[in-house]
Amino acid sequence: MERLQCSRCTHKYFQAGEQSESSVVASSSQAVTIPLSRQLTTDQDTFGRTFFSDQFVTPDHLAFMDDLPFDDFLSGPIIACGLSAIANIRNSVSLRDSARRHYATAIMALNKALRDPVRMREDRTLIAVMLLGMYEPLSWESSHALHSWDHHIQGAIQVVQMRGVEQLQTDFGRKLFRALYITILLNAYTSEQPVADFYVSYCKALDADLATQRLDTLAVLGARLAGIRAGYKRRDETDETLERLATTLETDLILWSEKMLADGLPPFPFDDWPGYARNEVRSCNLYRCLRIVLSRIQEAIYRRSWPHLARSPPSPQHYRDIRERMANEICTAVGQQLNPVSATQEARLPSTGAETLAPASVAAGFISIWVLEIAGTALLEQLADTSISPGGSRTLVLDRPLHLDPASATSVRLGWVIGRLNMIAEERGILWARAVSEMLAGEKRILYILGRSRFSMDYEMEDTGA
Numbered sequence: 001m002e003r004l005q006c007s008r009c010t011h012k013y014f015q016a017g018e019q020s021e022s023s024v025v026a027s028s029s030q031a032v033t034i035p036l037s038r039q040l041t042t043d044q045d046t047f048g049r050t051f052f053s054d055q056f057v058t059p060d061h062l063a064f065m066d067d068l069p070f071d072d073f074l075s076g077p078i079i080a081c082g083l084s085a086i087a088n089i090r091n092s093v094s095l096r097d098s099a100r101r102h103y104a105t106a107i108m109a110l111n112k113a114l115r116d117p118v119r120m121r122e123d124r125t126l127i128a129v130m131l132l133g134m135y136e137p138l139s140w141e142s143s144h145a146l147h148s149w150d151h152h153i154q155g156a157i158q159v160v161q162m163r164g165v166e167q168l169q170t171d172f173g174r175k176l177f178r179a180l181y182i183t184i185l186l187n188a189y190t191s192e193q194p195v196a197d198f199y200v201s202y203c204k205a206l207d208a209d210l211a212t213q214r215l216d217t218l219a220v221l222g223a224r225l226a227g228i229r230a231g232y233k234r235r236d237e238t239d240e241t242l243e244r245l246a247t248t249l250e251t252d253l254i255l256w257s258e259k260m261l262a263d264g265l266p267p268f269p270f271d272d273w274p275g276y277a278r279n280e281v282r283s284c285n286l287y288r289c290l291r292i293v294l295s296r297i298q299e300a301i302y303r304r305s306w307p308h309l310a311r312s313p314p315s316p317q318h319y320r321d322i323r324e325r326m327a328n329e330i331c332t333a334v335g336q337q338l339n340p341v342s343a344t345q346e347a348r349l350p351s352t353g354a355e356t357l358a359p360a361s362v363a364a365g366f367i368s369i370w371v372l373e374i375a376g377t378a379l380l381e382q383l384a385d386t387s388i389s390p391g392g393s394r395t396l397v398l399d400r401p402l403h404l405d406p407a408s409a410t411s412v413r414l415g416w417v418i419g420r421l422n423m424i425a426e427e428r429g430i431l432w433a434r435a436v437s438e439m440l441a442g443e444k445r446i447l448y449i450l451g452r453s454r455f456s457m458d459y460e461m462e463d464t465g466a
Contacts, residue, residue, distance in 0.1 A: 044079075044083065044095070044098055045075070045079050047082070047083070047086065048078070048079035048080070048081075048082030048083040048086070048098075048099075048102070049070065049075065049078055049079055049082060050082070051082040051083075051085065051086055052078050052079070052081055052082035053065075054360075055082075055085065055360060055361055055362035055363065055428075056081065056082075056134075056360075056362050056363050056366075057360070057363065058360040058363045058364075060282050060363075060367070061179075061360070061363035061364075061366060061367060062179055062363070063175055063178075063179065064127075064172060064175035064176050064179055067172060067175070068123075068127070071124070073109055073113070073124055073128065074124055074127060074128060074131070076102050076103075076105050076106030076109060076128075077102070077103070077106040077110075077128050077131035077132050077134075077135065078131060079099075079102045080099050080100075080102035080103040080106055080131075080132075080135050081099075081131055081134050081135055081138060083095050083096075083098050083099035083102065084096065084099035084103075084135060084138040084139050084429065085138055085362055085428070085429030085430070086429060087099055087429070088138065088139075088425070088426075088429035088430070088431055089426070089427060089428070089429040096139075099135075099139070100139075103132070103135055103139075106128065106131075106132060107132065109128075110125070110128045110129065110132065113125045113128070114155075120159065120162065121159070121162055121163050123172065123173070123176060125159060126156060126159045126160065126163070126176060126180075127176070129152055129155050129156040129159060130152075130156055130179065130180060130183075132152050133149055133152030133153050133156065133183070134366070136148045136149035136152065136432075137149060137366070137369075137430055137431070137432035138429060138430055138431060138432070139431060140430075140431035140432045140434070140435055141431070143435075145432070146190065149187075150187060150190070150191065153183060153184065153187040154187070156180060156183075156184075157184060157187075157196050160177065160180065160184075160198075160202075161196060161198050165198075165201065165202060165205055168202065168205050168206060174206055174207060174209075177202060177206070178206070178212055178215070178216070181199070181202075181203060181219050182215070182219065182222075182282075182286065184196070184199060185219060185222045185223065185226065186370055188223075188226040188230075189226060189229065189293075189453075192229055192230055192233045192452065192454065193226070193230050194223075194226050194227045194230045195223045195226050195227075199223055200220055200223050203216055203219045203220050203223070204220065214256070214260065214280060214283045215282065215283045215286070217256060218256060218283055218286055218287060218290070221249065221252055221253055221256065221290065222286065222290055224245070224249050224252075225249060225290055225293060225294055227245075228242055228245050228246055228249065228294075228297060229293070229297060229452065229453075231245075232297055232300070232301070232451065232452065233452060239301050239304060239305035239308070239309065240305075240308075240309060240310065242297075242301055243298070243301050243302070243305075243309050243311065246294060246297055246298050246301065247298075247311070249294060250291075250294060250298070253287065253290060253291060253294070256287065257287060260280070260283075260284070260287075281333050281336075281337055282367055284329075284333060285330055285333055285334065285367075285368075285371045286371075288326040288327075288329055288330050288371075288374075288375075289326075289330070289370070289371055289374040289375075291322055291323075291326050292322070292323050292326050292327065292374050292375075292378050292453075293374065293453045295319040295322045295323055296319070296323070296450050296451055296452075296453055297451060297452075297453075298319065299313075299316060299319045299450075299451070300393070300394070300450065300451025300452075301451075303394070303451075304392065320381065320382075323378040323381060324378065324382065326375075326378065327374075327375040327376075327378035327379050327413075328413070330371055330372070330374070330375040331375060331413060331416060331417065334368050334371060334372060334375075334420065335416075335420075337364050337367070337368060338361075338364050338365070338368060338420060338423070338424075361427075361428055362428050362429060362430065364428075365424035365428035365430050365433065366430060368420070368424065369421065369424060369430065369432055369433050369436060372417050372420055372421055372433075372436070373421075373436045373440070374453070375417055376414060376417040376418065376421075376436075376440040377396075377440070377448055377453070379410055379413055379414040379417065380396055380398065380402060380414065380440065380448065381396065381450065382410045383402040383408070383410055383411060383414065384396040384397060384398060384402055384448075385397050386450075389447075389449075393449050393450070393451055393452070394449075394450045394451065395447050395448065395449050395450065395456075396447065396448040396450065397445075397447060398439060398440070398442045398444075398445070398446050398447065398448055399442055399445040399446075400442045401441050401442045401443075402414060402442060403415035403417075403418050403440075403441060414440070417440065418437045418440050418441050421433040421434070421436050421437035421440070422434065422437050425437070439455055
């Protein structure tokens with residue numbers, strides 16, 4: 001049997017893990033050596049665990065954790081994530097160092113589990129990989145964090161595949177897969193690759209749970225879009241084939257939304273929903289993101305191949321209207337999702353007692369970041385200069401702030417999106433959100449390739465398909 005190891009676990013930083021005098025800890029971008037004498041306090045461990053339970057676990061984010069008792073193996077990644085978020089909120093160097101130590105210890109424990117042919121298939125091993133993947137967006141220090149996150153998710157995909165479809169025969173196994181399948185989809189989008197071969201069959205094997213079946217269906221539709229995006233990038237399918245696949249997918253997405261409305265579950269306001277339906281905001285926003293990304297591919301295919309396609313294209317304004325409407329609806333829904341609950345439900349951060357966060361605020365932040373990124377780029381389409389790259393792609397040049405014009409409703413809305421992302425970074429402790437807000441705000445000279453819904457540093461990268 002081939003030995004499975006998390007590629008993060010075999011990084012050179014961790015080859016020194018057996019040293020007696022110091023442990024070598026890897027951050028997202030560099031290694032730092034921290035003496036073992038600086039041990040964590042019991043209070044810090046408790047704070048990290050409690051914060052994680054209060055802020056990360058909700059019915060639509062890590063729901064399986066409610067059924068899982070803590071043990072030493074999972075305490076490492078749990079405390080690392082909890083302390084990392086608190087450290088970011090407080091800008092605390094000592095807490096950040098503590099989070100890194102827990103992260104390093106958890107990486108080495110996971111590596112040991114992955115070398116065991118029995119333990120590598122256990123629920124706790126898959127959970128540890130998932131949680132360590134969450135640490136990267138929290139501690140985001142540079143673009144290298146994206147590569148580290150990708151390594152963790154690829155490791156999780158391998159573990160899921162080895163566990164087989166039998167893992168879905170238990171309620172816990174289904175919860176665990178549902179906690180991961182949208183992350184797998186997001187990973188496919190960031191890498192412009194199709195989802196793993198098993199993904200769709202596993203999604204279809206899930207039970208018809210009323211509270212999750214709409215998201216299950218959308219996960220399958222999202223997998224089809226990932227395949228279209230990969231084919232568009234690699235050009236291993238003809239544009240005629242891609243156009244046909246995209247048109248069929250658009251029809252199925254619209255049917256999905258019509259069934260949502262027929263079931264009496266509008267995307268907002270939350271207060272009018274039955275209890276289980278409050279989770280549907282995630283499905284609705286994923287639907288809107290899929291529509292935005294799909295419409296860009298459709299428009300790009302028509303621009304590239306018309307008049308050689310059999311079907312006449314809609315006007316470019318048709319696709320722009322779709323993206324504008326979806327972006328506006330995302331902003332409305334995310335605004336309600338991120339709003340704190342009543343003050344009587346507030347949970348205090350440990351130690352100072354001065355700061356407060358509504359329960360599950362960090363979870364809401366995680367769910368919202370990619371959604372806000374897609375909405376923000378749709379708004380930028382209405383504001384930014386569009387250029388044509390040497391390869392013929394329509395590209396936005398994001399080199400100046402476009403969210404500061406009070407006379408433009410679109411600019412104001414973009415400013416709101418950027419403000420929400422900064423709030424998620426500063427008040428929810430997820431530094432990935434800051435990286436996204438900087439790109440949307442034009443703080444870095446960067447390009448956005450519309451047909452591929454992708455940020456790029458230069459035209460050369462885009463034209464070579466990198």
